[in-house]
Amino acid sequence: MSEFNYKSNRLHVENVAINAIQQSIPTPFYVYSATMIENNFLSLQSRLSDLNHLICFAVKANSNQAVLRTLAALGSGADVVSLGELKRALHAGIHAQKIVFSGVGKTAKEIEYAIEQGIFQFNVESVAELHNINAVALKCNKKAHIAIRINPDVAVDTHAKITTGSAENKFGISYQHALDTFVLADSLPGITVQGIHVHIGSQITDVTPFRAAFKRVADLYKQLETLGININVLDLGGGLGICYDPENDKLPNMNEYRQIIEDELSQFNCKYIVEPGRSLTADTGCLVSTVIYDKLGSDRNFLIINAAMNDFARPSLYDAYHRISPVIESNKPRKKYDIVGPVCESGDTFAVARTLPELESGDLVVIRDCGAYGAVMSGTYNTRPLIAEVMVKGDQFAVIRERQSLDDLINLDQIPNWLISST
Numbered sequence: 001m002s003e004f005n006y007k008s009n010r011l012h013v014e015n016v017a018i019n020a021i022q023q024s025i026p027t028p029f030y031v032y033s034a035t036m037i038e039n040n041f042l043s044l045q046s047r048l049s050d051l052n053h054l055i056c057f058a059v060k061a062n063s064n065q066a067v068l069r070t071l072a073a074l075g076s077g078a079d080v081v082s083l084g085e086l087k088r089a090l091h092a093g094i095h096a097q098k099i100v101f102s103g104v105g106k107t108a109k110e111i112e113y114a115i116e117q118g119i120f121q122f123n124v125e126s127v128a129e130l131h132n133i134n135a136v137a138l139k140c141n142k143k144a145h146i147a148i149r150i151n152p153d154v155a156v157d158t159h160a161k162i163t164t165g166s167a168e169n170k171f172g173i174s175y176q177h178a179l180d181t182f183v184l185a186d187s188l189p190g191i192t193v194q195g196i197h198v199h200i201g202s203q204i205t206d207v208t209p210f211r212a213a214f215k216r217v218a219d220l221y222k223q224l225e226t227l228g229i230n231i232n233v234l235d236l237g238g239g240l241g242i243c244y245d246p247e248n249d250k251l252p253n254m255n256e257y258r259q260i261i262e263d264e265l266s267q268f269n270c271k272y273i274v275e276p277g278r279s280l281t282a283d284t285g286c287l288v289s290t291v292i293y294d295k296l297g298s299d300r301n302f303l304i305i306n307a308a309m310n311d312f313a314r315p316s317l318y319d320a321y322h323r324i325s326p327v328i329e330s331n332k333p334r335k336k337y338d339i340v341g342p343v344c345e346s347g348d349t350f351a352v353a354r355t356l357p358e359l360e361s362g363d364l365v366v367i368r369d370c371g372a373y374g375a376v377m378s379g380t381y382n383t384r385p386l387i388a389e390v391m392v393k394g395d396q397f398a399v400i401r402e403r404q405s406l407d408d409l410i411n412l413d414q415i416p417n418w419l420i421s422s423t
Contacts, residue, residue, distance in 0.1 A: 058277030199237025230395030285371025308341030
């Protein structure tokens, strides 16, 4: 159930009106509902309650410390893909034994730190990485616990840039080479093989491809068993999508997803790991922005807002659809707008020919479902500072990341001595 609702014609997050937040925090800013984050996590947890499972939130979806701490308090683990994300997860109170380290390019420095912290497992993506983890583990005089990520070559109906389980992409070990890689890993003195990992993509709303992927996991498990390689962890990845567009999208059938796990994998006495990101936080956040101008073109109207592609990249990067709503409901005539930002790129476009009540300079709008892959992907293009993030709980709200000042941003640059001396 959404915590973003209109009350007395004003859009609220839980019990806080967005325009009340805007009175003390300048737009643009992100705002999240803590209650929705909690409810999303508890809903997934209940679906898996009869399985020996661990939910590891994909930190890349939203790495704010307040979000991570909210999840940590519920018992969540973390799926991390960098040293920075690992440190964030630990700092937020997520125990090392609930952390898995994924990603194709782990460095020796990252591996060493993770081993020293005692993380639950590395998800290994290549033979070269396997040898590197082994070498670092021996240097640390410890064993590294690993799962090997297999690439099951399963087609998924999602955007090409977020599919990860087809034959021709950078992730995982090809299924044809998986058995040999497990045998190699089992022979290495710094490695403890404990799991099989699979992840086939993101924003998956039809759960059918999971069945094909999990069948391959089951087949590999049986082959490893005959070789005496004991697997006690099945890391099923993430990828469950959300409904961005109620008119065209559907939510994944969680009962069917749970049944697929039961049908294909329940025969094995394993711990199941799932790595949701988007499905836990995307619908819990929105981006609040102010209309700068309503510009009339020759054939269309442009609504220019003060949020831009550097603040929220998904529409320009993936042609992603996001609902856009006024903060104040009105009975004004409806009008079609191209909703764009102020960055000097044609790609700085959030929506084309979107119908909204007539809006004017100073009005507030929200871009919905930005709680995943929103603030974490933002940048400072056009020397635009990183914007604030806010969290709401009941009738309270707090800034959970301050807006960056222009001085802070500019002062990140350093002038070489030869330029200083020449002026």
